[in-house]
Amino acid sequence: MTAPRYLEDFAVGQKFGSGRLTVDAACIRGFAAEFDPQPFHLDEAAARATRFNGLAASGWHTAAMTMRLLVDSEFKPAGGILGVHVELDWSRPVRPGDELRVESEVLEVRPSQSRPDQGLMKVRTTTFNQNDEPVQAMVSTVVVPRRPA
Amino acid sequence: MTAPRYLEDFAVGQKFGSGRLTVDAACIRGFAAEFDPQPFHLDEAAARATRFNGLAASGWHTAAMTMRLLVDSEFKPAGGILGVHVELDWSRPVRPGDELRVESEVLEVRPSQSRPDQGLMKVRTTTFNQNDEPVQAMVSTVVVPRRPA
Numbered sequence: 001m002t003a004p005r006y007l008e009d010f011a012v013g014q015k016f017g018s019g020r021l022t023v024d025a026a027c028i029r030g031f032a033a034e035f036d037p038q039p040f041h042l043d044e045a046a047a048r049a050t051r052f053n054g055l056a057a058s059g060w061h062t063a064a065m066t067m068r069l070l071v072d073s074e075f076k077p078a079g080g081i082l083g084v085h086v087e088l089d090w091s092r093p094v095r096p097g098d099e100l101r102v103e104s105e106v107l108e109v110r111p112s113q114s115r116p117d118q119g120l121m122k123v124r125t126t127t128f129n130q131n132d133e134p135v136q137a138m139v140s141t142v143v144v145p146r147r148p149a
Numbered sequence: 150m151t152a153p154r155y156l157e158d159f160a161v162g163q164k165f166g167s168g169r170l171t172v173d174a175a176c177i178r179g180f181a182a183e184f185d186p187q188p189f190h191l192d193e194a195a196a197r198a199t200r201f202n203g204l205a206a207s208g209w210h211t212a213a214m215t216m217r218l219l220v221d222s223e224f225k226p227a228g229g230i231l232g233v234h235v236e237l238d239w240s241r242p243v244r245p246g247d248e249l250r251v252e253s254e255v256l257e258v259r260p261s262q263s264r265p266d267q268g269l270m271k272v273r274t275t276t277f278n279q280n281d282e283p284v285q286a287m288v289s290t291v292v293v294p295r296r297p298a
Binding site for chain 2: 036039050080083
């Protein structure tokens with residue numbers, strides 16, 4: 001159990017790892033059926049005829065699994081992980097059987113101009129598969145409380 | 150049924166609307182339990198003590214619901230909606246009972262430098278609640294095939 005961290009506890013260059021999460025075909029299809037019902041996320045045979053050349057997870061599913069890995073990781077801002085802005089790149093398909101993990105790095109830490117009780121932090125989180133190939137790159141701006149005086 | 154559109158069929162300024170999707174507390178909690186298990190997304194009482202001041206959907210849930218609205222909308226690039234890069238801003242909590250819809254606008258259309266058979270399009274998709282308040286702003290870069298010669 002890691003103690004929650006305030007803005008003052010974070011510094012540029014800090015890194016945080018995660019556990020691993022295995023992706024199976026049923027969860028790829030289940031997420032897609034609810035949120036992203038396109039052939040390349042729903043059906044192996046149909047997916048073979050698309051540019052994915054086989055079943056691949058929705059990018060939104062990859063983003064959601066990344067969040068789960070992050071919430072369970074040692075990255076524990078006080079008050080939770082609260083993103084206000086995010087940039088995402090999907091570089092490689094996520095396939096059934098893939099095992100995902102994330103690596104986060106603090107890029108920027110700054111007090112808020114308008115809110116003396118909080119600050120903003122920029123964090124890069126890269127999601128890797130079991131071959132250490134990046135499947136998603138994310139840069140998030142998160143709100144972090146300052147340590148109470 | 151709208152016919153799929155190639156890059157040549159899109160132009161800056163085109164707009165696309167969507168249907169509506171109602172958000173309930175059970176689906177907010179269900180998504181959070183799987184992907185974003187933080188108190189403000191999981192439990193009404195616990196959420197009241199957080200900055201959200203009540204149960205709110207995970208931003209990733211809002212993003213996933215936005216994708217569903219988009220896939221079901223009249224925005225139909227040939228070959229599907231294939232994002233490679235996305236920027237997201239969450240401006241307002243999504244609450245149980247909210248009814249979401251999206252509005253998309255084409256911001257940029259350009260042929261690929263490296264792939265003569267495809268192009269890239271930048272699209273802004275804003276997600277609104279039933280009071281026409283924006284809850285999420287997204288700018289996506291999507292790959293769109295060119296019309297076969």
